[in-house]
Amino acid sequence: MNTQRSDTTVAAAPAAGWAIELEKIxxxxxxxxxxxxxxxxxxxxxxxxxxxxxxxxxxxxxxxxYGFYTADSGTIRVNGQVQEIADSRHxxxxxxxxxxxxxxxxxxxSVLENVVLxxxxxxxxxxxxxRARKELNRLEQEYDLEVDxxxxxxxxxxxxxxxxxxxxxxYRGAETLILDExxxxxxxxxxxxxxxxxxxxxxxxxxVILITHKLREIMAITDNVSVMRQGQMVATVKTAETSxxxxxxxxxxxxxxxxxxxxxxNPGKTLLEVQNLVVADDMGITRxxxxxxxxxxxxxxxxxxxxxxGQTELLESITGMRDQKSGTVVLNGKPLALEGDDGAARxxxxxxxxVPEDRQRMGLVTTFAEWENAILGYHDKPAYGSGPxxxxxxxxxxxxxxVKLFDVRPANINLKSSLFSGGNQQKIVLAxxxxxxxxxxxxxxxxxxxxxxxxxxxxxxIIKMRDEGKAILLVSVELDEIRSLxxxxxxxxxxxIVGEADPATxxxxxxxxxxxxxxxxxxxxxxxxAEQGPLP
Amino acid sequence: MDLFAILSILDATIRLSxxxxxxxxxxxxxxxxxxxxxxxxxxxxAAAFAAGAVAAVTGSAWLGLMAGMGVSLATTLLQxxxxxxxxxxxLIAGVAINMLAAGMxxxxxxxxxxxxxxxxxxxxxxxxxxxxxxxxxxLAGVPIIGPIYAELISGHYILxxxxxxxxxxxxxxxxxxxxxxxxxxxxxxxKAVDTAGISVVLQRYQAIIITGLLCGLAGAYFSIAQGSGxxxxxxxxxxxxxxxxxxxxxxxxxxxxxxxxxxxxxDALQIRLQGAQLGGVEIPVQAIQALPxxxxxxxxxxxxxxxxxxxxxxxxxxxxR
Numbered sequence: 001m002n003t004q005r006s007d008t009t010v011a012a013a014p015a016a017g018w019a020i021e022l023e024k025i026x027x028x029x030x031x032x033x034x035x036x037x038x039x040x041x042x043x044x045x046x047x048x049x050x051x052x053x054x055x056x057x058x059x060x061x062x063x064x065x066y067g068f069y070t071a072d073s074g075t076i077r078v079n080g081q082v083q084e085i086a087d088s089r090h091x092x093x094x095x096x097x098x099x100x101x102x103x104x105x106x107x108x109x110s111v112l113e114n115v116v117l118x119x120x121x122x123x124x125x126x127x128x129x130x131r132a133r134k135e136l137n138r139l140e141q142e143y144d145l146e147v148d149x150x151x152x153x154x155x156x157x158x159x160x161x162x163x164x165x166x167x168x169x170x171y172r173g174a175e176t177l178i179l180d181e182x183x184x185x186x187x188x189x190x191x192x193x194x195x196x197x198x199x200x201x202x203x204x205x206x207x208v209i210l211i212t213h214k215l216r217e218i219m220a221i222t223d224n225v226s227v228m229r230q231g232q233m234v235a236t237v238k239t240a241e242t243s244x245x246x247x248x249x250x251x252x253x254x255x256x257x258x259x260x261x262x263x264x265x266n267p268g269k270t271l272l273e274v275q276n277l278v279v280a281d282d283m284g285i286t287r288x289x290x291x292x293x294x295x296x297x298x299x300x301x302x303x304x305x306x307x308x309x310g311q312t313e314l315l316e317s318i319t320g321m322r323d324q325k326s327g328t329v330v331l332n333g334k335p336l337a338l339e340g341d342d343g344a345a346r347x348x349x350x351x352x353x354x355v356p357e358d359r360q361r362m363g364l365v366t367t368f369a370e371w372e373n374a375i376l377g378y379h380d381k382p383a384y385g386s387g388p389x390x391x392x393x394x395x396x397x398x399x400x401x402x403v404k405l406f407d408v409r410p411a412n413i414n415l416k417s418s419l420f421s422g423g424n425q426q427k428i429v430l431a432x433x434x435x436x437x438x439x440x441x442x443x444x445x446x447x448x449x450x451x452x453x454x455x456x457x458x459x460x461x462i463i464k465m466r467d468e469g470k471a472i473l474l475v476s477v478e479l480d481e482i483r484s485l486x487x488x489x490x491x492x493x494x495x496x497i498v499g500e501a502d503p504a505t506x507x508x509x510x511x512x513x514x515x516x517x518x519x520x521x522x523x524x525x526x527x528x529x530a531e532q533g534p535l536p
Numbered sequence: 537m538d539l540f541a542i543l544s545i546l547d548a549t550i551r552l553s554x555x556x557x558x559x560x561x562x563x564x565x566x567x568x569x570x571x572x573x574x575x576x577x578x579x580x581x582a583a584a585f586a587a588g589a590v591a592a593v594t595g596s597a598w599l600g601l602m603a604g605m606g607v608s609l610a611t612t613l614l615q616x617x618x619x620x621x622x623x624x625x626x627l628i629a630g631v632a633i634n635m636l637a638a639g640m641x642x643x644x645x646x647x648x649x650x651x652x653x654x655x656x657x658x659x660x661x662x663x664x665x666x667x668x669x670x671x672x673x674x675l676a677g678v679p680i681i682g683p684i685y686a687e688l689i690s691g692h693y694i695l696x697x698x699x700x701x702x703x704x705x706x707x708x709x710x711x712x713x714x715x716x717x718x719x720x721x722x723x724x725x726x727k728a729v730d731t732a733g734i735s736v737v738l739q740r741y742q743a744i745i746i747t748g749l750l751c752g753l754a755g756a757y758f759s760i761a762q763g764s765g766x767x768x769x770x771x772x773x774x775x776x777x778x779x780x781x782x783x784x785x786x787x788x789x790x791x792x793x794x795x796x797x798x799x800x801x802x803d804a805l806q807i808r809l810q811g812a813q814l815g816g817v818e819i820p821v822q823a824i825q826a827l828p829x830x831x832x833x834x835x836x837x838x839x840x841x842x843x844x845x846x847x848x849x850x851x852x853x854x855x856x857r
Contacts, residue, residue: 068731068855089733104728106721107847117721118732120714128714 017080019044019176019207020065020096025074027060034060036231038074042176042224047198047208049218049239052228053251053451054421058211059101061228062178066098067091078176089118097169098178103161107154111147111164112136115171132171139170143200159190166197176207183217184449195221213251213451215244229253252453262463265487268297271471272318272352272440277327279310279317286325287313289495295440295471300462302474302486302503306515310495311475312357315444318473319354320344321362332439348377353433355426357444357475363429366418370408371399373417374432402431407457423454430458434465441465442473447481459485479511493517539680543687545804550688550696551762553800555580555754555771557699559778560785560792561706562750568710568787569743570723570848575615575630576751577775578637583608583755585641588655588766589648591662591759600662600760605752611637612748613741620740623852634775642768655759655766664693664761693761695753702750706789719743723846726853736853754778773829780832783843802828 018041025038034057042048052058064071067085076083078094085091091098105114112132120128136149145163153161162182169177179198183191198208198221210222218225219239226236227250235250248256272295279288287310295301305311316322318329320336320343329336331350338347347354356362364373375384375395384398385391399413406427408420417425426446433441446462447455462485466472476482482489482503489501491514499514559576566573586607591600611633618629645653672690675682710716718739722729726736754774759766777799785791806827812819 087733088731092733098731100731104725104731106724106728108724109721113717114728117717117728118734120717123714125712125714125717 017044018042018077019079020209021075021077021080022061022065023075023077025061025064025076026072027057027064027069028072029060033231035064035071038228038233040226040233040236042207042209044079044207045202045205046223047202047210047221049210049212049222049225050228051211051213051215051218051225051247051251053213053453054423055230056228056251057231058228059180062098062180062209062211065091066096066178092119092172092174095173095175096178097172097174097176099162099165099169099180099182101180101182101184103165105153105161105164108152110150110152111156111167112149114153114164115149115168119172135171136167139167142204143170143197145197157190159186159193162186162190162194163197174206176209177201178209178211180211181213182210183212183214191217215247215452218247219244227251248452252456256452256456260459260463260484262485263467265299265466267299267487268469270294270296271332272473273328273330274318275328275330277314277317277329278325279313279322280325281313287495288317288324290327291492291495291497292327293490293497295473297439297469297471298466299488300466300472300474300486302476302482302489303492304476304479304482304489304511304515305492307477309492311492312444313495314492315354315357315442315473315475318347319352319356319442320347345377348436348438351439353436353438353441355429355433355441355443355446357448359422359425359429364417364425366416366425368417369414370403370417370420370428371396371413373428374399374402374413376432378432378436398435402428402435405435406431406461421451422448423450423458426450426458427454430461434461438470440471440473442475444475445478446474446476447478479508479515483508483511491515539683540687543683545801545808547688547691548804548807549797549801550692551800552803553796554693554696554699555757555762555774556778556781556799557793557796558695558702558750558754558757559775560781560796561699561702561789562747562754563779563782564706564787564789564792565719565743565750566747567782567849568723568846569719569740570726570846570851570853571616571619571740571744572626572850573615573630573744573747574627574779575611575633575775576754576778577771577773578630578634579608579611579615579748579751580755580758580771580775581634581641581769582611582637583752584757584759584770585637585645585655585755585766587752587756588658588759588763589645591658592649592656592765595659595662597658597662597664597760601664601753601756604756604760605749608752608755609745609748612744612751616741616744619852620737620744623854626850626852638769641766645766645768653768658760658764662760663764664695666691667694667697693757695757695761698753700793703789703793710789715742720846723848726848730853730855740853777828777832780836783845784835786843787845799828799832802831 020040020042022038022040025035027035038061050058060069063069065076065085067087067090070086076085078096083094085094106117112129115136116128116132121131122128133149140146145167147160147163147167153164166177182194186194201208212218222239224236225239225242225247227234227247229251275292277288277291278286281287291314293301303311313322317324320338323339329338331352336347336350360366365376375398378384379390384395396413402408403411403413408424408427408431417428420428443462446458450458462472474482474485486503489503489506489511490497491499491501491511493515494517498517501511501514559580563573563576583604587600587604590603591597615629615633618624619626642653645655649655669690672686676686710720718729718734722736722739729739730736755771758770763770781795781799782792785795806824809824810821
């Protein structure tokens with residue numbers, strides 16, 4: 001496989017011509033060279049994917065095209081004409097619309113008002129609103145984008161809000177639509193709907209530029225794909241002629257194993273035992289119903305299941321963050337006292353480390369410096385101070401070690417945690433929990449929102465801990481991740497462990513059935529449960 | 537209590553509500569655009585002084601009004617420069633304006649007029665006179681409607697009428713015009729405005745210019761309509777009450793008018809109740825005077841529920857990377 005620039009593979013003079021041509025685009029932010037000599041050509045009437053890890057410069061490039069930033073140098077051609085795009089208004093006038101990752105909508109405005117904002121016809125609103133209502137009606141029919149024009153934004157779903165963003169761009173006459181990580185906030189169903197809309201747009205002759213780091217989406221929907229790495233455009237290929245493995249390698253710059261390489265498990269004595277656990281959520285509804293399982297040393301047990309089937313409550317209960325109604329958690333032969341507000345602290349002290357599902361909300365204080373987060377939860381250990389006083393030097397030393405061991409970038413322990421990328425934030429949490437040498441590690445969603453390169457690293461660290469003889473409980477909604485990491489898979493449905501599977505032999509289909517509450521080995525729960533869903 | 541007494545309290549209510557209403561609407565423009573304005577008090581005070589001083593020197597109420605609006609506008613732009621262009625803390629910018637106004641008015645008043653900070657009493661022409669609306673005298677004899685029209689509706693200063701007309705104007709501007717749409721948007725999500733190709737900074741300056749002019753009207757009302765000349769700390773915290781009314785009205789023009797009328801009514805009642813007796817004991821005048829302020833606290837703390845202001849309020853807009 002070749003990594004050289006291969007625009008030529010697409011350059012076979014398309015009949016429709018180029019919608020967008022970027023040539024030698026450069027953009028610096030202080031010392032950071034965000035875009036280096038970028039060339040990109042987007043064929044009219046296609047869906048063009050741009051992939052790259054976080055910080056590869058994708059969003060910067062698109063912001064330049066949309067006029068949010070101005071390039072330091074380089075040429076932009078729109079429909080063959082050289083253009084200096086000074087601001088967003090100009091980009092819109094050239095037919096370039098953008099759907100931002102975080103929607104640019106006014107929450108307490110109606111759909112109609114949001115669509116009209118900035119594109120009003122006159123000083124008085126009425127004629128604009130009337131025209132917009134008509135135009136929206138037409139667009140909705142043409143592109144199958146149904147939205148109630150009088151609904152207030154904060155009352156509609158995220159998927160609907162995204163439609164409003166697309167309608168906003170189309171209302172302004174966008175011919176080229178840029179979407180920045182559009183599926184990050186969507187449910188799988190909403191994402192499917194979005195892809196259907198994008199395909200309709202392409203079929204109607206619009207050009208779509210899709211920025212994402214999800215290779216699956218690229219493979220599923222794009223015609224061509226460009227790969228960016230560290231501010232450079234490393235390749236543009238036809239999607240049909242590439243593979244996820246090749247794209248991953250281009251993105252990261254080295255071979256990436258999309259499947260984890262690990263030896264067979266060598267389980268020892270039982271370290272964690274969960275007996276008849278019953279847990280209720282904040283509303284008092286029982287979410288975990290009499291769950292029992294055990295994890296031995298040197299073993300990874302994965303809990304698979306559709307999100308919302310009690311996994312979150314199970315994790316929170318085992319780690320002492322949520323009181324259980326009944327049942328026991330036994331760590332290393334001793335029952336854990338998890339009740340009360342300091343349950344989590346007691347669990348940690350007893351040797352149960354926890355990487356929470358939502359690192360931003362529960363794993364980190366994002367406004368703290370990296371080094372402060374590096375000891376959070378362990379700050380009262382004698383190693384980090386005595387009495388009321390913190391030994392800042394010791395804490396910083398530990399933080400510096402973590403950064404080095406886990407290759408956290410940038411390697412600056414004084415930097416505010418919110419400024420690290422998702423993958424690096426996750427590494428900060430993992431380092432903190434793993435470096436305390438716990439007996440049991442409980443991990444929720446280890447790689448949610450994490451770059452491919454960092455995913456590989458995190459997976460290897462988890463395997464390494466297992467091989468050191470730790471017991472690991474892994475909960476993830478990514479079935480692929482569970483299948484490649486876990487030594488045993490427990491499938492959870494509606495608060496119950498409905499079955500156990502061996503990842504080496506279980507097929508995705510079998511697991512999928514179990515996740516829908518159907519287990520052919522135990523009592524069948526009947527069809528139709530999956531359609532009803534576990535939760536309202 | 538007879539009709540005349542009721543009318544006289546209501547008449548006072550309108551007179552006392554007017555400066556609150558003008559200041560409240562002034563604050564509405566600013567806050568809807570995302571600029572918290574605790575400086576209403578200071579701007580009114582500065583305007584009251586400028587209006588009083590110029591009217592005293594020139595003998596013209598209109599020139600006084602111009603001066604009041606001009607000074608208020610200049611003060612607002614100063615505050616705007618600090619909180620919009622220089623992205624400073626809006627609360628501190630407002631407090632600074634209040635302190636500046638309190639100090640400067642007394643200082644300049646004493647330096648120029650040597651009357652302990654007061655401006656000289658105004659002669660005829662230096663002060664706005666009540667306007668008698670057409671047919672007020674002719675209709676006065678008609679039962680009920682006559683007195684209401686003649687006493688309550690007719691016979692106010694022009695600024696009173698401007699204040700109430702501004703309620704309708706503001707409601708229209710806010711909800712029916714392009715300017716209003718953008719104004720509301722910039723206070724809720726300035727980034728949405730920016731990406732729609734509209735300048736956030738320009739939009740916010742336009743909003744505070746209106747704030748400045750309306751505050752000028754409110755301030756001038758104290759010294760050259762209701763009063764005759766400027767006195768120390770003449771606005772007496774009315775700017776804060778206007779701000780409370782704005783919050784209580786959830787940043788909406790028509791509810792703002794009713795809230796200001798309520799506060800004005802309490803003030804009118806307070807004046808009427810002075811010297812009243814309760815069980816043979818005269819209620820201390822200070823206790824009665826404190827009533828409107830006590831009510832402000834009670835309303836804000838107890839009855840308002842959750843007041844969610846413009847979401848981007850208080851946050852300077854920075855185009856982020």
